[in-house]
Amino acid sequence: MSDSTPSPISAEENSPSVENPEIAADRGAQARQLLGMKGAQSGETSIWKIRLQLMKPITWIPLIWGVVCGAASSGHYNWTPENFLIAAACMLMSGPLLAGYTQTLNDFYDREIDAINEPYRPIPSGVISIPQVVTQILVLLLAGVGVAYGLDQWAGHTFPTITVLALGGSFLSYIYSAPPLKLKQNGWLGNYALGASYIALPWWAGQALFGELTPVIVVLTLFYSLAGLGIAVVNDFKSVEGDRQLGLKSLPVMFGIDRAAWICVLMIDIFQAGIAAYLLAIHQNLYAVILILLIIPQITFQDMYFLRNPLENDVKYQASAQPFLVLGMLVAGLALGHAGG
Known part of the structure; x- marks a missing residue:
């Protein structure tokens, strides 16, 4: 050669x-x-x-x-x-x-x-x-x-x-x-x-x-935090076995994997929709519509990944769906600033 x-x-x-x-x-x-x-x-x-x-x-x-x-x-x-x-x-x-x-x-x-x-x-x-x-x-x-x-x-x-x-x-x-x-x-x-x-x-x-x-901001963000509760539940799926062994009552331990996954996504979607309803009530209609439109792809990714297998797809779900949640938070913030807080 x-x-x-x-x-x-x-x-x-x-x-x-x-x-x-x-x-x-x-x-x-x-x-x-x-x-x-x-x-x-x-x-x-x-x-x-x-x-x-x-x-x-x-x-x-x-x-x-x-x-x-x-x-x-x-x-x-x-x-x-x-x-x-x-x-x-x-x-x-x-x-x-x-x-x-x-x-x-x-x-x-x-x-x-x-x-x-x-x-x-x-x-x-x-x-x-x-x-x-x-x-x-x-x-x-x-x-x-x-x-x-x-x-x-x-x-x-x-x-x-x-x-x-x-x-x-x-x-x-x-x-x-x-x-x-x-x-x-x-x-x-x-x-x-x-x-x-x-x-x-x-x-x-x-x-x-x-x-x-202001009191309005305090109440609204505490309400929004109920959607954050749903986000926090996502982190419990990775530690369900250890939580069960040590007696920690996480939602996946208390309700099982499938029911806890539904609780998680419903908390996120329902309370975001509640914020959109409030924006409509204070006549911030454009911001309310944008927030609702951001919830739609979020629901799609919830169905594609999280609800089908929350144990395997938690990270993939967080990467795909949560950006729409955080963008929705900014939309709500801009609306409240425009309305005078």
Whole structure:
């Protein structure tokens, strides 16, 4: 054979368009691990990447978005560099700092459950020590409250509204995860607390930062949080076996997989439709129609993925359907801002 003839192996190695499937899969696993997603296998050795995994960046998105919705519903947000930076600081407080605190705290108190359901998580796998986890919890909490206090000073609040929201949300996170209350032991109460934390609290922070936190906004966002309860239920399907063994009364444990899946999707759709009805009542008709149109593809994906197999399709469902929920939140925020809050 001529020396000038390239072998199949060398030709493949020299092709820039071909990537080893094992390398691609490994990169995907690393990304899932850093984001804190379900099924992210352990293997990381960098302590900072492990700390980031504990904070579950994938969960920051709805809280950051909640701040955007609150700023929109205030009716007073203007696109200036100062306002943009202040809004970014509020997102930092709600997402990386306080949501990171919540997720790290939850992993700390869930280490026994995770040893059953997800033994590859950082704490049960032993890649990070308990003192290191406790330090991370305290640093994130203090940083989040500190940023909240700075935002109150910028807004000129005589009453430190955002600081109180940060402290209240942090306390809610604690009693959600920690004994003796451990709200997550009760499927209804725990999931509503989670839904309110992801929708109402960051919305209130954005509203208070650029406008006034009114009783109407408080009631509407607490109502909207009932849709968030449905979103929170989705996370219970991945841990149903461990919850059952440890006696936690999640909705999939109490009602079974199929009934809990229906409860989940109905909570999401019905309470979004309720918000659309309210927008019609205050004559924000265009926004109400847009919100209803966003619910339609959401229902389609619920049927395609979640209702057929919630255990296997939970992540796929969240990726396909939940963007319509969060867009609907922004539509509602814009409508309320247009109506004067």
